[in-house]
Amino acid sequence: MEATTIKPQPGPQETFLSTPADVALYGGAAGGGKSFALLLEALRHINHLGYSAVIFRRTSVQVRNAGSLWDTSEGLYPFAGGIPSESTLEWKFPAGTSVKFAHMEHEKNKLDWQGSQIVLIGFDELTHFTESQFFYMLSRNRSTCGIRPYIRATTNPDADSWVAELIDWYIGEDGYPIRERSGAIRWFIRIDGNMIWGDSKEELMEKYPGTLPKSFTFISAKLEDNQILMQKDPSYKANLEALPFVERERLLGGNWKIKPAAGLYFKREWFEDKFVDETPKCQRYVRFWDCAATDEKKVGDPDYTVGLLMGENSGKYYVIDVQRFRKSPGAADEHMKQVAYSDGREVMIREEEEPGSSGKRVIATHATTIFKGFNFLGVKSTGPKVTRAGPVSAACQNGNVYIVRRSWNNEFLSELEGFPERKHDDQVDALSGAFNALFHKPAKVPKFSPGFGLSGGMRI
Structure with a gap:
């Protein structure tokens, strides 16, 4: 040598x-x-x-x-x-x-x-x-x-x-x-x-x-x-x-004191010119569910069940609809089923799979009942919430995420801005899950489904 x-x-x-x-x-x-x-x-x-x-x-x-x-x-x-x-x-x-x-x-x-x-x-x-x-x-x-x-x-x-x-x-x-x-x-x-x-x-x-x-x-x-x-x-x-602010400060700037805090992962001003009145036709769609089937009448301030619909077209991501509710398990399942039929069978459906055998059972039950016949998969959560939110945070900051103008917008943005310090982060989890499903797992381009209600919001 x-x-x-x-x-x-x-x-x-x-x-x-x-x-x-x-x-x-x-x-x-x-x-x-x-x-x-x-x-x-x-x-x-x-x-x-x-x-x-x-x-x-x-x-x-x-x-x-x-x-x-x-x-x-x-x-x-x-x-x-x-x-x-x-x-x-x-x-x-x-x-x-x-x-x-x-x-x-x-x-x-x-x-x-x-x-x-x-x-x-x-x-x-x-x-x-x-x-x-x-x-x-x-x-x-x-x-x-x-x-x-x-x-x-x-x-x-x-x-x-x-x-x-x-x-x-x-x-x-x-x-x-x-x-x-x-x-x-x-x-x-x-x-x-x-x-x-x-x-x-x-x-x-x-x-x-x-x-x-x-x-x-x-x-x-x-x-x-x-x-x-x-x-x-x-x-x-x-x-x-291109990393989210906190990770960029650490890995590019070498900052030893930066920590996740409200307003660092998502800022309202990033979306000032990112609202659209109508949903453009997208190449792929996914509805991601973050479930917490608890009746608010029985618990003071429980988490919400959130289902976020996102579409992707040429590297641009559109938050089309956010379903957010607190219901008993049976009522939550029925609501999710109605949303699935309203979206149409061409839409991928993903749901966060909680750790352990109970999480597997929930996914298996949903696959054979409320989402039978749909493109449905459970997604295991890996790593902290702030880590999972990192990719979509970077996409938002870079101007690649748009929001369809609807009545849920303000609460949605308020939760994003308060992450990770705000008590409820179910919408952030659903946003992260939907983005990661589209970004990391390319799928066959589906035919356009009129069930999205592009001009008038979701029909349930």
Whole structure:
């Protein structure tokens, strides 16, 4: 194999690979070259007898995915003489050293490493791990081969993560990293689960005799610091700019304090020129149901059952109708059945499937009763509501979502603006479900159905 020079890019990546800190976090915006730097770091001591490294992702799927650590290492480690073992996700090098990739999907998986001695422990996306997993593995960070043991980790911003508190000194009040503090070394000890910081090792040892402080640093990076990626994939920045506001602030801006809040996911002004009096003919339609069959006479302020009808034509999405009501299970089923026949059989019908066996039973019952003969499927909810709302939030901000002018508009927009802090978010859930059904699952273009009542609203 021809000699190949592999080196870090100038800036944060170079700083990360040259810091002497015992524990170093490399983080901030997406695309800063963090994972590649972690892979490079693991190669530093491969010619030193007795050296071993383990790099963790939270799940095994994340380790093996396309573009993942293992996938990327296959284009890097052979240049250092590495021989892969895909069954064990481990690279062996000529000196008898190794770099292993592993997961810690469950809290108890940390105990799998009891008794281990690992020179370099790496965490890719540290916010995905628990605080106890991290500090337990810190106790496994030992060495008898002459190399000082150390920890390296990468991370993207997450205001609710324990990592945000860990690096708080490096972050400004506005949520963005303080550039002049990036790479600065601090010292810490941990007593009874509490972090105690100092400006020097000696300071902490004097205040807490018998302790062994460790050095720590956080190195911030942004997409612009990874010029190789910017040149190879100029569209990547546009992809980040198209994200909803909160995710864009985190992954493009590197903001560590931004959190989902009312008015950040949906704004009324985005729709000022997006109202239409009549529904244009669309290529595909879906009615998405978010069900909460509770009679409001029996409960003070229960959730609503919401069925939102959306159409799509050439990348533009139209909110055509919103059915929103509180009824007993039997009355709710009858209402949904009437709506289905009014929409017409060409309209896809999707319903959120609640977790567990009870959710499966509801979907199975609806498939054989009220929606029999229709294009009906249950959709399992995955991830938090704000995550599911992300794609349609971005589409709204980019001006690709239109609303048919009807009496339900004001309450609909009020709920969107109040998300995720407002008590009721059933219309947001239905909107997210309908958009994702059309955006992610292209279907055969149906014939136009006059049952939509395009000039006069729904007929029930």
